[in-house]
Amino acid sequence: xxxxxxxxxxxxxVAVVLPLCNGVMTVNRDYKGDTPCGMKFxxxxxxxxxxxxxxxxxxxxKFNITQNKFLAAEGGLRRLVWMPKMLKDxxxxxxxxxxxxxxxxxxxxxxxxxxxxITEEQILPFLQERKHPALEMEPLI
Amino acid sequence: MALxxxxxxxxxxxxxxxxxxxxxxxxxxxQVALGKTELANCTQLSEESKKRLSQASSPPIRTITLxxxxxxxxxxxxxxxxxxxxxxxNPPPIGILLSEGLSDEEIDRRLEKFCSLIxxxxxxxxxxxxxxxxxxxxxxxxxxxxxAFNTGKCLLLxxxxxxxxxxxxxxxxxxxxxxxxxxxxxxxxxxxVAKATSLPIVVSSNTLEGIAKMTAVLSDxxxxxxxxxxxxxxxxxxxKNLVLIRRAAIHGGVRQLGYPVLAMPARLTDxxxxxxxxxxxxxxxxxxxxxxxxxxxxxxxxxxxxxLNLFTDPQRPLATVQGLYEIGQPGRDAPLLVTSNFSLTYFxxxxxxxxxxxxxxxxxxxxxxxxxxxxxxxxxxxxxxxxTLVKQTKIEEKIDHRTLILPGVVAGIAGExxxxxxxxxxxxxxxxAAYIPVFLKNWKP
Numbered sequence: 001x002x003x004x005x006x007x008x009x010x011x012x013x014v015a016v017v018l019p020l021c022n023g024v025m026t027v028n029r030d031y032k033g034d035t036p037c038g039m040k041f042x043x044x045x046x047x048x049x050x051x052x053x054x055x056x057x058x059x060x061x062k063f064n065i066t067q068n069k070f071l072a073a074e075g076g077l078r079r080l081v082w083m084p085k086m087l088k089d090x091x092x093x094x095x096x097x098x099x100x101x102x103x104x105x106x107x108x109x110x111x112x113x114x115x116x117x118i119t120e121e122q123i124l125p126f127l128q129e130r131k132h133p134a135l136e137m138e139p140l141i
Numbered sequence: 142m143a144l145x146x147x148x149x150x151x152x153x154x155x156x157x158x159x160x161x162x163x164x165x166x167x168x169x170x171x172q173v174a175l176g177k178t179e180l181a182n183c184t185q186l187s188e189e190s191k192k193r194l195s196q197a198s199s200p201p202i203r204t205i206t207l208x209x210x211x212x213x214x215x216x217x218x219x220x221x222x223x224x225x226x227x228x229x230x231n232p233p234p235i236g237i238l239l240s241e242g243l244s245d246e247e248i249d250r251r252l253e254k255f256c257s258l259i260x261x262x263x264x265x266x267x268x269x270x271x272x273x274x275x276x277x278x279x280x281x282x283x284x285x286x287x288x289a290f291n292t293g294k295c296l297l298l299x300x301x302x303x304x305x306x307x308x309x310x311x312x313x314x315x316x317x318x319x320x321x322x323x324x325x326x327x328x329x330x331x332x333x334v335a336k337a338t339s340l341p342i343v344v345s346s347n348t349l350e351g352i353a354k355m356t357a358v359l360s361d362x363x364x365x366x367x368x369x370x371x372x373x374x375x376x377x378x379x380x381k382n383l384v385l386i387r388r389a390a391i392h393g394g395v396r397q398l399g400y401p402v403l404a405m406p407a408r409l410t411d412x413x414x415x416x417x418x419x420x421x422x423x424x425x426x427x428x429x430x431x432x433x434x435x436x437x438x439x440x441x442x443x444x445x446x447x448x449l450n451l452f453t454d455p456q457r458p459l460a461t462v463q464g465l466y467e468i469g470q471p472g473r474d475a476p477l478l479v480t481s482n483f484s485l486t487y488f489x490x491x492x493x494x495x496x497x498x499x500x501x502x503x504x505x506x507x508x509x510x511x512x513x514x515x516x517x518x519x520x521x522x523x524x525x526x527x528x529t530l531v532k533q534t535k536i537e538e539k540i541d542h543r544t545l546i547l548p549g550v551v552a553g554i555a556g557e558x559x560x561x562x563x564x565x566x567x568x569x570x571x572x573x574a575a576y577i578p579v580f581l582k583n584w585k586p
Contacts, residue, residue, distance in 0.1 A: 017147070019155060019167065038157075038165030047146070047171060054174075056147040056167075120157060120165065141151060 001074055001140075004058040009049025011059030013087070014041060015071070019141050020120040021127055023081030023134035024071060028062060031084035034118045062091055066098040074140065077102060078133040082123055085113040104133060144194070146170040152190035153183060160184045201390045202399045204231065205341045205366055205429075207271075208295035209316035214270050216368060216429040217401030222391055224455060232452040233424055234295060235444055236271025236432050238407040241279045248285060251435050256292050258441050267445040269294075273407075273432045274309070275323075276300035286312050297403075297432065299323050303334050310338045319343065319368060319430075321403075328355045332362050341366035343403055347373070349385060353397035360396075368430065370403040376419050379404060380426055387427040401429030413440065424448050458510030459484035465534040466491065469500030474586040476501045477536060478546040478570060478577075479527055481508040481516045489574045497578035502540065506530055517551045524554045528561035542586035546570040 001017060001024070015026040016037040027035045027044065034040060039047075048059045064070050071079050077098060088095065088111065099107040110130040112123040127135060150170040161182040163169040172178040180186065180194055204218030215231040237255050239248050252272070260267040272289040274296065276282035282300060286309045289296055296318035298309045306320050321343040322334055335342040344359065344367050346352045352369050359367060371382040386402055389395035406419035416433045417440045423431050424447055433440070453459070461482045468491055469475075480490045482505045494501050506526055508516035516522035531537075531545070543565045547555055549572035558567050571580050 016167070019150065020157070034164070036165075038163055038168030039171065043168075043171075047175075055145050056150075141147065 001058060001071070002055050004048070004053055004055065005060075006051045006053055007048055007059030008051065009045050009059070011045070011048075012061045013059070013065070014044040014048060015058040015060060016044060017056045017140055018081060018120055021081045021124055021132075021134060022137060022140055023127075023132070024074065024079045024140075025082035026060070026065065026080065026087070027084055028087040031086060031114075033084075033114060035084075036082050036112075036118060036120045036123055038119075062087065063094075065091060066094040075134075075137050077107065078104060078137065079140075080107075080111055081127055081132055081134050082112045082116075085115060088113055107133070144174055146174040149173050149180075149194060152186070152194050154185040154187075156185060158185060200399075201394070202387075202401065203365065203367070205319075205368055205401050207234075207317050207319055207341065209293075212270065212293055212295050212316065214295055219387070219427075220391070222387060224451060228454045228456055229452045231429070232448045233404075233429050233431050234270035235420070235424075235436070235441065235448070236269055236273055236295075236297065236430070237436050238273045238275060238405070238432050238434050239285055239289060240275040240434075241277035241281055241285065245281075248288065252288060252292060255436055256294070258436060258438055260442060260445065262446075262449075265449070267442075267449065269436055269441055269445075271295045271297055271430065271432065273297035273299060273405075276302065276305050276309075278302075283309060283312065290316075295319075297321060297430070303330060306334060307337055310340055317341070321345070321370070328358045331355070332359055332364050335359070335364045335366070336362075341368060343368050343370050344400075345370040345372055347371070349382060349389075349398065353395065356397045356400060367400045368403050369398065369400045370405070374409070376409060376422065379409070379419065380422060383423065383427040402427065403430045403432070404428035405432045407432050407434040413437075417444065420444055421447060425451060460507075460510035461487040461505055463505055463507035463530065465536060466503040466505060467500075468494045468503055469498070471500040471502050471539075473539070473541045475499075475540065476546055476581060476584050476586070477504060477540060477544065478502070479504040479506060480548060481506060481511060481513045481522055483508065483510050483512040483516075486512045490577065493574045493577035494581065497581040499578075499581040499584065501581065502536065504530060504534065504536070504545075513548045514550050517554070522551065522554075524557035524561045527554075527558060531562060531565075544568050544586065546580075546584075548572070 013026045013028045015024050018025050018036055025036055027041050029041055047054050048057045095108050099105055110132045112126050116126045117123045150167055153166040155166050157165045161169045173180055202217045202219050205216045207214050214234045218231050219229055221227045237251055255269055272294045274285050274289050282305055290313050298306055298318050299321040300306045301324045319341050331342055344352055344355045356367055373379045386398045390399040404423035406416040409419055410416055420431050420433055461484050463482055480486055487505055491503055506522055508521040511521055545565055546568050549569050552569050555567045
């Protein structure tokens with residue numbers, strides 16, 4: 001997330017750091033609502049599109065979330081604290097498989113979505129209660 | 142370098158208090174980085190963070206404005222090393238040097254020549270902007286300054302005597318010349334002249350360290366309108382210094398070198414063509430103001446074009462305003478042509494129509510700066526758009542015939558266009574603008 005990979009802006013998702021949660025959220029193009037980072041997908045796409053490199057902001061594909069390269073420098077999938085429900089459901093099968101691989105089979109239930117909250121303050125108690133691994137990881141910022 | 146959102150975010154209170162109007166501190170940092178909101182909107186920012194952030198977000202190279210309202214030029218203000226990283230902002234003004242060693246006739250000749258070199262290209266006026274007047278202690282300095290001032294161009298005043306400079310500056314009422322106190326000058330003296338006149342001043346030395354020391358002292362005294370001049374004796378050193386200064390300011394964060402840079406090919410050689418080559422290099426590589434000893438059309442024009450090419454914003458295609466253009470004095474039976482609004486396309490097509498000497502109407506469709514074929518491929522030049530514009534411009538009231546000439550390369554939309562414009566005949570024009578004159582000469586309504 002320090003020197004993020006560039007994208008033209010047609011990426012399927014945008015990942016953003018959530019400083020309070022010490023983690024990363026991601027949002028897919030089809031999710032039109034507000035997100036915990038305070039910006040909607042369209043605003044986020046504007047910050048990374050056109051080959052712009054903005055530390056803390058990363059354009060990626062849905063498929064990429066369950067690849068081993070996803071957020072490799074930040075500790076991988078364990079960093080993911082929030083994603084829209086529709087996206088979670090869509091990739092659930094692969095998500096569960098990948099979580100098994102990294103030794104956190106219950107991670108999918110620890111990742112918050114809009115039904116939990118759309119601000120960092122709303123999702124933090126949820127993450128704490130479920131002991132999300134990101135909270136224990138080294139500080140992002 | 143512009144601040145990244147996370148750099149700004151680190152200094153914010155991270156409370157997500159929402160008083161700035163944004164839902165999170167990160168969203169606010171993002172907007173500040175984009176220049177869409179001000180740091181001051183954060184109510185909880187500590188004084189220390191405020192100071193550090195405003196320092197870091199100020200531009201790496203200062204912008205200095207010269208001239209009057211009419212002849213205004215900006216020097217410096219650049220933010221990148223290469224144009225493709227963003228854009229270059231301020232084209233370096235080009236000028237001539239009137240040294241006292243020249244005869245009165247020669248000075249008049251150079252002035253007159255310089256002022257007559259004005260070119261109109263692609264809707265822009267291209268010309269040299271600056272006259273440098275140099276005092277060599279022969280007592281004619283002020284008289285020459287007056288002559289130069291009367292041309293209305295920007296001035297660079299060079300003299301080893303502080304009093305002469307101040308007097309010359311007084312002549313230039315209502316405009317801002319650049320002052321250059323020549324020779325080995327103590328920094329204190331520079332500060333005095335700059336403060337007495339409130340004008341930008343040149344800082345010169347033969348080493349970059351020397352320049353950096355002087356600008357540091359001057360800016361501590363509040364004198365910040367500075368232009369730096371590295372004295373060099375070869376073109377190699379000139380290039381080296383220009384690159385080092387820009388790199389230090391942009392990448393090294395060296396504030397002491399974050400000023401516009403003066404380059405004087407006139408001081409490197411007497412041969413005008415060699416000077417021209419040096420000027421070419423200085424324009425391409427980071428000079429903010431370029432002074433040659435003299436200029437003629439064949440020398441100035443290529444330099445102006447080089448400058449135009451480099452300093453045109455690559456992020457925006459040049460476009461002409463959509464609408465109906467009259468070329469010559471078209472009558473009720475004049476031909477009607479249609480084209481895209483890419484500037485180059487417009488200028489080539491309208492140029493060829495002029496060449497044909499057949500007065501005509503040219504309908505320019507807004508294709509967002511794309512050329513005809515590109516616009517067609519992107520669906521920005523289509524039958525619907527053309528038909529709408531035909532109705533909007535009320536061309537039907539201006540001509541008696543109902544024939545529209547379509548660029549030959551977009552023959553594919555002719556059928557659709559006939560459907561969109563009942564009663565109109567769509568005629569295919571040439572595929573290339575070069576054949577427009579022949580086409581129009583044979584055209585009959």
